[in-house]
Amino acid sequence: MKKIAVLTSGGDSPGMNAAVRSVALKANYHQIEPVAVQYGYKGLIDKNFLPLMNYNLGDMVHTGGTKLFTSRFPEFTDQVVQEEAVSNLKNENIDGLVVIGGDGSYKGAQALADLGFPTVAIPGTIDNDVGGTDFSIGFDTAINTAVDAIDKIRDTATSHERIFVVEVMGREAGDLAYWSAIAAGADMAVIPEIEFTTEGILEDIDNSRLLGNKRYLIVLSEGVMKGYEMAEDLSCEGRHKVRVSQLGHIQRGGNPSPKDRVIATRLASAAVETLIEGQSGICIGMRNTRAERNKISDVLEQETNFISEINSKRFDFLFN
Numbered sequence: 648m649k650k651i652a653v654l655t656s657g658g659d660s661p662g663m664n665a666a667v668r669s670v671a672l673k674a675n676y677h678q679i680e681p682v683a684v685q686y687g688y689k690g691l692i693d694k695n696f697l698p699l700m701n702y703n704l705g706d707m708v709h710t711g712g713t714k715l716f717t718s719r720f721p722e723f724t725d726q727v728v729q730e731e732a733v734s735n736l737k738n739e740n741i742d743g744l745v746v747i748g749g750d751g752s753y754k755g756a757q758a759l760a761d762l763g764f765p766t767v768a769i770p771g772t773i774d775n776d777v778g779g780t781d782f783s784i785g786f787d788t789a790i791n792t793a794v795d796a797i798d799k800i801r802d803t804a805t806s807h808e809r810i811f812v813v814e815v816m817g818r819e820a821g822d823l824a825y826w827s828a829i830a831a832g833a834d835m836a837v838i839p840e841i842e843f844t845t846e847g848i849l850e851d852i853d854n855s856r857l858l859g860n861k862r863y864l865i866v867l868s869e870g871v872m873k874g875y876e877m878a879e880d881l882s883c884e885g886r887h888k889v890r891v892s893q894l895g896h897i898q899r900g901g902n903p904s905p906k907d908r909v910i911a912t913r914l915a916s917a918a919v920e921t922l923i924e925g926q927s928g929i930c931i932g933m934r935n936t937r938a939e940r941n942k943i944s945d946v947l948e949q950e951t952n953f954i955s956e957i958n959s960k961r962f963d964f965l966f967n
């Protein structure tokens with residue numbers, strides 16, 4: 648193996664740069680030339696290839712966003728486009744590819760592997776909705792950001808004895824909402840994986856008031872509904888005044904937490920080793936503190952850990 652390329656795809660996540668740096672250093676250590684592909688899968692078609700050793704690798708590990716840029720490139724679902732990508736990779740004499748991204752990016756990686764191009768993926772998304780890993784790169788930083796914001800909202804909510812709906816990201820997955828609700832001591836988490844009723848929340852608000860708690864914090868996952876829609880539903884024609892805060896893209900930015908930096912470094916290093924061993928169609932995840940290899944095709948079929956944990960109802964005592 649003489650040349651390995653790396654790309655970041657889908658939504659950026661804190662720690663992607665740490666992963667890219669680790670690919671570069673690990674490849675270089677094995678006398679393999681690392682290549683950067685800019686703008687995700689789109690860069691494979693636009694031939695955005697650059698020598699990765701030209702990047703300032705010494706100042707990368709702590710930075711947010713992705714220095715390789717990223718894109719959402721729906722055209723990549725087309726096999727003709729995928730074949731063009733493989734042909735462009737081969738013309739650059741690239742022998743293997745590391746993909747850093749979420750569940751959508753994993754599908755792109757699988758497609759390249761199916762076409763016979765050696766491809767390995769690692770999980771980079773704040774959503775934590777990828778199987779085969781306990782945590783995706785960026786999730787820890789995003790929870791920290793969300794909890795920091797919710798703690799601040801709590802101060803003003805308590806001072807004014809208000810009901811707040813805090814809408815957090817996560818697409819169809821409730822991980823970010825649930826983890827941040829637990830960590831911030833919210834009164835309610837509303838996530839796609841658990842059914843809820845407006846009446847149930849209103850009853851809980853009443854019970855909470857009877858217990859002397861006039862402030863009520865709801866952490867709502869974007870996958871359920873919009874924050875302002877929930878506020879409308881809970882207002883009971885003006886009986887409750889409900890404030891809304893949509894945390895939005897603040898959750899995707901910022902310097903990665905040390906945990907995300909370390910996970911990113913380890914997974915990317917393992918991805919290069921996997922390519923060197925001649926394997927393809929593999930994703931590397933973090934399982935019980937160890938880097939674990941799985942087939943991407945298996946992982947795309949699996950439930951994530953979070954869904955199994957939610958189904959075990961272990962946290963029912965916190966939220967109803």
Ligand SMILES: Nc1ncnc2c1ncn2[C@@H]1O[C@H](COP(=O)(O)OP(=O)(O)OP(=O)(O)O)[C@@H](O)[C@H]1O
Binds near residue numbers: 720721
């Ligand atoms: N079925 C598919 N086949 C081939 N490529 C795909 C497929 N689905 C997604 N992709 C590619 O992966 C890219 C990223 O996917 P997506 O936008 O779902 O983000 P993601 O990787 O899941 O990250 P995040 O959810 O954190 O934003 C898509 O824009 C597309 O280029």
Ligand SMILES: O=P(O)(O)OC[C@H]1O[C@](O)(CO)[C@@H](O)[C@@H]1O
Binds near residue numbers: 657658774
């Ligand atoms: O980049 P966009 O289109 O704003 O995407 C937002 C989506 O991306 C994510 O931030 C994941 O990257 C989701 O949580 C969110 O639904």
Ligand SMILES: [Mg+2]
Binds near residue numbers: 657750774776818
């Ligand atoms: Mg995704």
